[in-house]
Every structure is written in structure tokens, then in C-alpha cells.
Amino acid sequence: MDSTTTLVNPTPPTPYFLTSTDSKNATFYAHPGIPLYTITDDGKQMIVNDRRTPGRIAAIFHQREILPNTISFPERNGNAPISVQKWLRKTRLADGTTAFVMGTDYGPYVWKIISSHRQKVYAQYDLDRPIASCSFHATVSNGKPAFLLEYDAEPLREDILLAYLLQRQRVISEDRLIDVFVGSSGADKTS
Secondary structure, eight states: OOOOOOOOOOOOOEEEEESOSOTTEEEEEETTTEEEEEEEEOSSEEEEEESSSTTOEEEEEEOOSSSOOEEEOTTSGGGOOEEHHHHEEEEEOTTSOEEEEEEETTEEEEEEEEETTEEEEEETTEEEEEEEEEEOOSSOOTTOOSEEEOGGGGGGHHHHHHHHHHHHHHHHHHHHHHHHHHHHHHHHHHO
16 A cells, blocks of 8 residues: 655744834734733833733743842742743853753743844754744834744743843843943043
């Protein structure tokens, strides 16, 4: 008996967009314009609200002055806060690349730095096939997604979203430090 192979086109990744670079009042949505999450930030905590389920908080990033910053997912782990340094731990891969390992209910996922404003996310057991691709630009460009998420990684969407916000904040802070350093060193040379 001859066997037949049926080829199925893989589902394309879902693009996710950000309405504003200001996390005090931003919305994440899927193309074409389906609002999924609203992000509010009062300087002490960033709250990710689920727009599809009124009143549901998907995640909270607690910004603290003295103690380490924490995150919490109200519907997981009894809402226990987790240290950001433990949840999104900086590491160096075997090839010397800087990366961040994100702990999830589905296992560890690696955020690999591709360039100063791009990262890809991989399951730790498969560093050859990215499940998400992220851009961290200071401005929102029309038509350019904040991140693309592969279909089979949709259960990780809230983890990816919160980690995206934290990684974006880190990248933009590093850019500002470089601007300040370059600006101040340039000013020193002219005086």
C-alpha cells in the first residue's frame, strides 16, 4: 500500500502591534486592529489588563526603589510576586551571545539578542527555531509589529508580552545612557 504525504502550509505568525511608545497608556492589538491588552503605568507598577475579559489583569510589573523589581500573574501561582531577575535571568550562551532566560509554566524560553533593537525567543531545548521575533524601537512605526508570535506559541502570549515590555524598557534605557554618555563626552571635547 502506498502512503501519501499531505503537505499543509504552516500557519503564519501573528503580528502584535503597540499603539504608543508610552507605557502609561498603550494598547497591544493583533492585526487588523483587535485590541487585546491595555498597559497602564503609574511609575510604581505597570498593569497589563486583558481587553477581552473586562476586569481581568493578565500581569503586573512592580517597580520598586530599594528592593528588586517583581512581576506577578494574578491567575497563576496564587498571585505570588517573582523577582524579575529570576523570571527573566541574564545569561551567556555557549556561543558567547548574551541572552535572557524566561521561566514559564511551559518551561524555559531564551531571548537571544540579534542586534541592539531586535531579539528572538526560542524554547531552551530548540535554539534553532524561534517562536517570536521582537523589535524594540523608540518610536512606533505604522505597519511594523512590536513582535511576531508563531501559532504554536500562543499559550505564551502573556509571558512574551510582559517580557517584551521589560526588554523594551531595558533597551530604551540603555539607548538613553549611550546618548547621555556620547552627548556629555562630545560636550567635554568642545570645551
